[in-house]
Amino acid sequence: MFKENFLTQLQSLARIQGTPGQEMKVVEELVDLFKPVADHVEVDQMGNLYAYLEGNQPGPTMMVSAHSDEIGCMVKDIDDNGFIHIDRTGGVLESLLVGRKVNVNGNFGVVGVKAGHLQTPEERKGQPSISQLYVDVGAKSKAEVIEMGIQIGDPITYISEIEQFANKDLICGKAIDNRSCCVLLVELMKSLENRNFAGTLVGVVTVQEEVGLRGAKVATYKLNPDFAFVIDTIPCADTPDSIGTGLPVGIGGGPVIPALAGSSVRGNIMAPQMKKLIIEHAEKEDIPYQLAVLPGASSDVSAVHLEREGILAGAITFARRYSHSPVEVADLNDFEQGLKLLTALIEKNDQWGSMEFI
Numbered sequence: 001m002f003k004e005n006f007l008t009q010l011q012s013l014a015r016i017q018g019t020p021g022q023e024m025k026v027v028e029e030l031v032d033l034f035k036p037v038a039d040h041v042e043v044d045q046m047g048n049l050y051a052y053l054e055g056n057q058p059g060p061t062m063m064v065s066a067h068s069d070e071i072g073c074m075v076k077d078i079d080d081n082g083f084i085h086i087d088r089t090g091g092v093l094e095s096l097l098v099g100r101k102v103n104v105n106g107n108f109g110v111v112g113v114k115a116g117h118l119q120t121p122e123e124r125k126g127q128p129s130i131s132q133l134y135v136d137v138g139a140k141s142k143a144e145v146i147e148m149g150i151q152i153g154d155p156i157t158y159i160s161e162i163e164q165f166a167n168k169d170l171i172c173g174k175a176i177d178n179r180s181c182c183v184l185l186v187e188l189m190k191s192l193e194n195r196n197f198a199g200t201l202v203g204v205v206t207v208q209e210e211v212g213l214r215g216a217k218v219a220t221y222k223l224n225p226d227f228a229f230v231i232d233t234i235p236c237a238d239t240p241d242s243i244g245t246g247l248p249v250g251i252g253g254g255p256v257i258p259a260l261a262g263s264s265v266r267g268n269i270m271a272p273q274m275k276k277l278i279i280e281h282a283e284k285e286d287i288p289y290q291l292a293v294l295p296g297a298s299s300d301v302s303a304v305h306l307e308r309e310g311i312l313a314g315a316i317t318f319a320r321r322y323s324h325s326p327v328e329v330a331d332l333n334d335f336e337q338g339l340k341l342l343t344a345l346i347e348k349n350d351q352w353g354s355m356e357f358i
Helices: 002-015 024-037 121-125 142-147 176-191 214-223 272-284 332-347
Strands: 040-043 049-054 057-067 072-078 083-089 101-104 107-111 134-136 155-158 170-173 198-206 227-235 256-261 290-294 312-320 328-331
Touching: 002 024, 002 170, 002 176, 002 332, 024 040, 024 049, 024 176, 024 198, 049 176, 049 214, 057 176, 057 214, 057 332, 072 142, 083 155, 176 198, 176 227, 176 312, 176 328, 176 332, 198 214, 227 256, 227 290, 227 332, 256 272, 272 312, 272 332, 312 328, 312 332, 328 332
Parallel strands: 057 198, 057 227, 227 312, 256 290
Antiparallel strands: 040 049, 049 198, 072 083, 072 155, 083 134, 101 107, 101 155, 107 134, 170 328, 256 312
16 A cells, blocks of 8 residues: 555656756645644745654654755756757756756757757767757747746756556656655655654755755754754666676665765765664664665755754665666665654654764
């Protein structure tokens, strides 16, 4: 039943366009999903969503967060012939844009591709830069594009529905990063409806993660939680082009615990006590898990742990193939195991013991 409900909600949520700074419709849908399972739901002026659930006894304030935005592009210019020039918002790869169907602020479009018959041998070997790409929405003039309701600054996203493989546990589509964890957060609140935990749980859906973890910074400052868990998807290395890269992570292997994510200024070395806590609960509940060191990627936890006087924070992530593409692939079993792990962590927070640094 979990997998069926999870997939249905994810298909609906991933279909909604929500690039960084343009998450409004996604957040609106999530408010409706959280209201029946939370005591109180609010949205701040930046667009972060907060869903509060009180436990059956006093205890810590615990934040569990996921981000709502997806990678995409933005209308940069409209030429006199009605073609739209673009720039990226988030980690979009030019090689995955060429020839794709896209949603331009609710309008159908395609990213143009120069016919192979007209390409030089040099052009065939390379790929166009973002400045050379354009979107065709079937218009003949700039005025016609504007009449369609398209303006400079409007969002552009892939058109790619969430579908299942012959193996029904495997799913594919756009925005699995990170609408999947938004759905998981809703399911977590449902699983705790008996309030069998101490303290206050705040489910947070942040905005603008893909362009610098911006919403997480604001949300964490507002809440100043005692503890925080960030849930997100994470690249994996179980395909022919990535095996041997030193990342022992694949779909279907259970939740991923990133001991290190991002090795630069915008990174996170998970607090040892949080890493230990997550592993202990996974092993007690017989939940498979994977450990990872991923210096080339990060998540909201990198911003969360630096707020106020420092927040004790950890990340629980889920492997996905073909990251930041219109064909991201994930395993529903991983999310089901993730729900069990998160539920156990929250319900047994009174058993955590000392979480002091030394």
